[in-house]
Amino acid sequence: MDIPEYIDDPDDLPPEVDVHGEPRMIENGCDVMPDDWDEEDDGEWAPALVENPDYQWTPRQIRNPEYVEPPTFSEKLYTEVQAALPWVTLGILLTGLLSSVTSNLPLDLFMTGLLNTNTNGTGIVQLLWAAVAGLTVPLCSCGALPLCAGLLHGTSSNTPGLPLSIVMAFLTASQSAGIDSAAITYGLLGPTAMMGRLLGAMLLAVAVGLACPSSSHKQQSKTKNLLEETCHPSVSTYSGIVTIWFETALEIYPTVLTGLALSTAALHYLPSLTNYSSFHNDETTTTTTTAIIHTLLTRGTVLASAIPLQLCEHTSVTLAAALQKAGGSPGLAFGFLLSAPAINLPSLLFVATAASVRAMLQIVTTLTVTAVILSCVADAAHLDFMAGHATGDMATLPDWFAGNCTYLAVMLVVGGLLQKYSTTASNKSGDCCDTSNGKIKAE
Known part of the structure; x- marks a missing residue:
């Protein structure tokens, strides 16, 4: 229940006469003197007083001492x-660390050997394996995005990068659900909801993978000239790992911060997304x-x-339950649970750039469209995944790291x-990359 900002002043007593001259109490015109009333013994009789309509x-209104000011936009954005x-930051660090073992564990193998990116195009089997890989990665949307940037662009000549369709299937699955969120879903909603969420996330991931191009000119050109543009040595060295960290940080931090700012502004200035009481006719x-x-x-x-919007896979459970409570059908709440965390503005900006x-x-x-279809199927099957909902906490990182x-x-x-300034200055002075030994040689 919302706490009001102002309340009635308990010390403000009503006057006997209002500003219009009306008395607060008037005689009851329907009251009659009892037959046994004796004015000598009982005194002068008078009708009982009642409130004047x-x-x-x-x-007088005073400020409620229990009221807490709602956070401002800047405070919400800071949070x-x-x-x-x-x-x-964890995703960026993992991207660099994965690049350090490319000689023994290529990024292609990270998706399992069945992805076979050398074949023409990508099939449903490959997208399914990418979705499974995404479900097994214990990263939220913020951590998965830097990793996907490394998967798409590659980190060396031995790992030229995966097709965009496979990367997006991986990203969609990792953001929509995962092993950690499956455990939380099981504890909050039960095994049926857990399995439904995992299977639904896989279907969404495959659909997204089929919807986007398997590769792009931007990806191919960047992959082809990765070493020439960055002029960094083999990423198996320490300096190479740091280079990948720097490059990924410049690419990911602005994208994520832009997405957070816009999604926070939407939640702050637009009507609440959980106010769907006008949609109650959805269940007719x-x-x-x-x-x-x-x-x-x-x-x-x-x-x-x-x-x-930037909605994580954990807190979307609470919003989905609120959506159903406000009048949405169980299937609509289930579709929201799958699609809300699956793709967000940083992910969309990532696709537009790639x-x-x-x-x-x-x-x-x-x-x-896929989420709408899944929501209709859930309603047709009379599945209520929000039954027994409780509030869970999002997974957190160690305090020393956070x-x-x-x-x-x-x-x-x-x-x-x-590093970018140094590379630009070197290119202007006529330096070039000697990729045969991984060092910069001046002409």
Whole structure:
């Protein structure tokens, strides 16, 4: 229950006469003197007093001492950044560490050998394996995005990068659900909801993978000239790992911060996404064409509106339950549970940078349509995944890491800027890369 900002002043007593001259109490005109009333013994009789219906008075309002000011936009954004920064930094560090073992463990093998990126295009089997790999990675959306940047662009000539379709299937699955969120879902909603969420996340991941191009000109050109552009030695060395950290930090931090700012602004300035009481007709049993179209449009609007927002796979359980409580159907809540954390604005910006805006729109459309279909299937099967909902806590990183990741992020960004400036200055002075020995040679 919301705590009001102002309450009635308990010390403000009503006056006997209001501002219009109306008395607060008047005689009851229906009251009559009892037959046994003796004025000599009982005194002069008078009708009982009752409240005057014409009396108008409003008690003075005072500020509620229990009221807490809602956080401002800047405060909300600061909280979101502090929560996301450790996971983004962890993802960047993991990207560099994975690059250090490319001679023994290529990034292709990270997706398992069955992905076989040398074949023409990508099939459903490959996308399924990418989705399974995404479900097994214990990273939230902020941590998975830097890793996907490394998977897409590659880190050396031996690891030229994976197709965009496979990377997006991996990213969608890792953000929509995972091993850690499966455990939380099992504890909150039971085994049926856990299995439904994992299977639904896999279907969403495959659909997104099919919707986006398997490769792009931007990816191929960047992969082909990765060593020539960055002029860094083999990533199996310490300096190579640091170089990958710097490059990934400059690419990922601005994308994530932009997405957090826009999604926080949407949640702060727009009406609450959980206020869906007007959608209660979604559960009607009519089968008319108008009702079906209304249902599909309603579900599509609700699910599409949450796609750009930065909602983690853990807290989306609470929002999905609130959506159902406000009048949405169980299937709509299930579709929201799958699609809300699957893709967000940083992920969409990642796609637009790696491929095109058209590919980004294709992914949004496919994700929305697939989520609507899954929500309708859940309702048709009378599955209520939100039954027995409770509130769970999101997985957290160690305090020593979370407390110092801000300084580490600043070091990575500053190092990346210095490295970029140094590379630009070297190119202007006529230096070139000697890729045969991994060192810079001046002409």
